[in-house]
Amino acid sequence: MFNYVEGCERIHRMLNTFLVNGIDENHLEPLDDLIKSAQIDEVKALNSYQPMSQQRILFGAFRNIYNTTEEMRAKLRIARAIHENPKTVERALEMIENLCVVAPYIDEFLTKGGTKESGRLNELSRALYRKANRLGFYQNVDAQLKHAQIREAEVEAFAKKLTENIEIEVETTDETL
């Protein structure tokens, strides 16, 4: 079982080394491990016996970790290729702090099979997403959909259903229909 707190600490050490010695593409294993684990644990969350609301929060957290670290790896490779000054590494270090905050909640789920503070995890996961977006460490929507092999028509159908359900929730449906 992958330990996310430890995983984040390894990435932190890796980035600090990059800051001093420059980016080394051959030493990106801590990131590779975290990406791989997040992808596996996404499925684990959806296969768990947790209620759907909890599954959704856990899935969201794993997806945010996956997208952020995947994009971070790509950005670090680009930074290495263009011999960039340590801007990307500094940003990655800033980003990893948010990951470190989410990691204990994820570990709690993996070891205990559930998390008591799912509301807090949801908040932190959203904060992770927002920070990743701000720092440019989040895949854009098109890339995410392409990667998951989801067609635009499917998203449209989902959004349409969601719109109807929102109208039910806020009690604005047309009662003559």
Next chain:
Amino acid sequence: MRILVETSVLMGASIFWQCDGQSVKGFSFDKCNELLFFLKEHPELGIITKTIEDEARSVLDKAVLRTIHQTYFTDIREKIRTMTMQHVVSNYCLDRLDKFVEECSSRLPVDTKERDRIKTQEVEPFLNDLVMKTVRYIQPDIPSFIKSKEIREELTDVIVKSLPSKGIVYKGMPADRDLTIMAEATFICRKRKNEEKIYVASIDNHFIPNKVQVGSYLSGYKKYLENELDSTVRDRLAAKFGFIGDEPEKILEAAKQETSEQKT
């Protein structure tokens, strides 16, 4: 004037998806979006309280969960695809919501103790009394032995036309969250000592004049009377508590007029 943006309007403008030139939006998107676009240029007029913001997030969560529950997963791959989709769409909608909250409003302090007092001791009892005298829709008394759907519908229309008074149309007791928002609007009105008008922009029938609906329970016939709005409850709320609930397009009109008057 100040405009308190209610949950339904905030959600109405946030739920939007655009791809390949095509867009998915609710029936109220345009009017809600227009108001929020106006407020973006005049953020000093907009109010979005924490309660409304939290409520909007919770509504989105519930609606997303409902949508997931309506989806049948043949296998885990299908489930992953649906969950990925909801993740992308709900993040997109939440981004819009965050943007509206950040750009279109100022946040006034709300004394939660006083708000809760107003809610439980003033707004709730007032509406509890009022809804006893209201109807959800007008249903003329047609004998049940008239079974034909067409005749029942025709009779309904004829009787409704000849009614001297149609009664007060209102959609029943508002939910707890609506009462909280009403109490917040009242609190803001009192805090500002009724110096300026406080509008509540909403598409929820509990805040705005209700369309007059007639129907026959036995035939399932329902329709709205054209151009007929019953503003009785809205007006009584305005007279008692100070806030004026209305649809976003009407508030937008009033706001545009006021800002243009101020300029001249």
